[in-house]
Each structure stands twice: as C-alpha cells, then as structure tokens.
Amino acid sequence: MSQIDQKNAAESEHQTNDQSVSTTDGETVEETRPEWTEYDTDAETKLAVEGLDVYYDDDHALKDVSMEIPERSVTALIGPSGCGKSTFLRCLNRMNDRIRSANVDGTVELDGTDIYDGDVDLVELRKRVGMVFQSPNPFPKSIRDNVSYGPRKHGDIETGVLSRLTGRDGSEREAELVERSLRQAALWSEVEDRLSDNALGLSGGQQQRLCIARCLAVDPEVILMDEPASALDPIATSRIEDLIAELSEEYTVVIVTHSMQQAARVSDQTAVFLTGGELVEYDDTERIFEAPESQRVADYISGKFG
Ligand SMILES: Nc1ncnc2c1ncn2[C@@H]1O[C@H](COP(=O)(O)OP(=O)(O)O)[C@@H](O)[C@H]1O
Numbered sequence: 001m002s003q004i005d006q007k008n009a010a011e012s013e014h015q016t017n018d019q020s021v022s023t024t025d026g027e028t029v030e031e032t033r034p035e036w037t038e039y040d041t042d043a044e045t046k047l048a049v050e051g052l053d054v055y056y057d058d059d060h061a062l063k064d065v066s067m068e069i070p071e072r073s074v075t076a077l078i079g080p081s082g083c084g085k086s087t088f089l090r091c092l093n094r095m096n097d098r099i100r101s102a103n104v105d106g107t108v109e110l111d112g113t114d115i116y117d118g119d120v121d122l123v124e125l126r127k128r129v130g131m132v133f134q135s136p137n138p139f140p141k142s143i144r145d146n147v148s149y150g151p152r153k154h155g156d157i158e159t160g161v162l163s164r165l166t167g168r169d170g171s172e173r174e175a176e177l178v179e180r181s182l183r184q185a186a187l188w189s190e191v192e193d194r195l196s197d198n199a200l201g202l203s204g205g206q207q208q209r210l211c212i213a214r215c216l217a218v219d220p221e222v223i224l225m226d227e228p229a230s231a232l233d234p235i236a237t238s239r240i241e242d243l244i245a246e247l248s249e250e251y252t253v254v255i256v257t258h259s260m261q262q263a264a265r266v267s268d269q270t271a272v273f274l275t276g277g278e279l280v281e282y283d284d285t286e287r288i289f290e291a292p293e294s295q296r297v298a299d300y301i302s303g304k305f306g
C-alpha cells in the first residue's frame, strides 16, 4: 500500500467511525433517507404537507417536511423537546399566522386544497381544523356556554328576545348540540345536571374533555391536539386516550405527545421529529416502535437521548 493509499484508508476508516459518533445531544450522526418518511396506506389522504419550512426570524425550526396524513385515524407526532412538533401542528390550521416572527414556506393541502392560498377563509379553516391545547383552557363561563360558544360565534345558533320575536329562537337546537357534543366528549353523564355551573369548577380532566366538546360543537373534520393529557393524572389521561380512539372513527386526529407509551397506545401512525426540525421517520406506529429504520429514531425510542 502506498503512503497515499494508507492515508486514504485511514481517512475512510475515520469517516466510518464518525457515523457512530454522538453529538452533544447524544444523537448518533446519520444521514436521513427520504424513503424513511414515505408512508403507504390505503386510506384517503386528509392533509398533504409538502416541502414545509418554518422560520422564527433566522431560526430554522422545521426543515423541508413532507408528510401525508390519512383521514379517520390517529397520527402521533413525537420527538425531543424543541424539535418542532408544536410548530408543525400549528401549520395545519395556520395558527402560526398569529406569531409575528414565524415564516412558513411550502404547501399544506386539506382535501386537495392548499390552506395557504391567499383566498382561504381562516375562520372557516379553523372550524374544519380544530385545536385542543396542552392545558385545558375553558372560558370562565357556564359549561353550556363553553360548548355553544363556537356555534354562536359562527351564527349557527341564535337565542334571546330578538330571536324569539323573529321566530328564530335556537334554544332547543342549542340544547341538542350541547348534549351531543358533551356525549361525544364522554362528559355528559358527569355534567348533565349542572350545565349552568361555571366550567372552572370542573376537574382538570373534565375541563380538558369540555375543551374537546367545545371543539366538536362546530363539526370539525380534523382535530389537532398538542400534548392534551400532559397536565392530567393517569386516570384522566386514560379517559382522554379512550376518547381519542373513539373520535378517530369519525375525525382525523393529529396528536403531539412527549410520551412514547401514549403514542404507542393511541396512534395508528407515528411521525418522529428530531433535533433541528427534521421529520426523520414516519410509518405505522407498530413498525416505528418495533423496527425503526433510522438509528437515531431507535436511540430516541430506547431512551438514549431526548
Ligand atoms: N413563538 C415562537 N417564537 C420563536 N421561536 C419559537 C416559537 N415557537 C417555537 N419556537 C422555536 O422553534 C423550535 C421548535 O419549537 P416547538 O415547535 O415548540 O417544539 P416542540 O413542540 O417539539 O417542543 C424551538 O427551537 C423553539 O424555540
């Protein structure tokens, strides 16, 4: 072997070793492969995300994310803190529009129509794509008013003297809608005889189910949930998880969770985001947890970092 060959051999050996070197976050260095995020399913696509980049000023929070979310199923988004899960979720109903420093590039199609088109009605969009947040945030109003808030705002229910005079009194319709939504959110039996009580008197788990009922009352198609059970005790968490499974028969649910056990329990497919805002792997939940293709995802799932 010539000296140059020896040097090259040494260098390539060095490079091979580099592949298994850890970063300061404890992640293995690896190149991501596009095929890791291609996901084949027979179900219809509800949301198709293509080449999505998000910047907060100069901070590149999401990098070229493409992902198809099938309808009537639960899609979990997991990954270490700060990897862009909430940012991604907010892109799906343009909540990032409200963050002044945020800049979104790419397309998000809902039933084939780009929600970032200039003529999209944001009120209508957020009606179709509802959101439930990490801490339950009911309004300081009655349980009934929390649920009917959305439909009233959208003009679907009118009540009061004027509506009675003009024969458009919606009290009955309101009662039906409130009951239906609370039943769907598995809360009805606990609150049916105190609908006029202030929602803030409910337990944390009940408040979160009330927020889900509020979201359901406007007949959404997609429900986005950002760590919806992270502030709840195990029993309340388990009720929310059961509810998510039920809802996915009718709705498309996308849930961010920091709990891998929760993702494994509730979701049909799982997307793993890693540090730097990359979507690294996306597949059937079982496959992601049993046989991930990415070493970094395997490390993350086995608790080596994150
Ligand atoms: N409103 C914001 N303004 C500026 N930077 C933000 C904002 N929200 C998130 N970021 C940054 O974007 C990156 C991704 O954050 P986020 O989407 O909240 O991650 P995750 O939900 O996975 O913890 C982080 O570096 C975070 O600091």
Ligand SMILES: [Mg+2]
Pocket: 085, 086, 087, 256
């Ligand atoms: Mg988050």
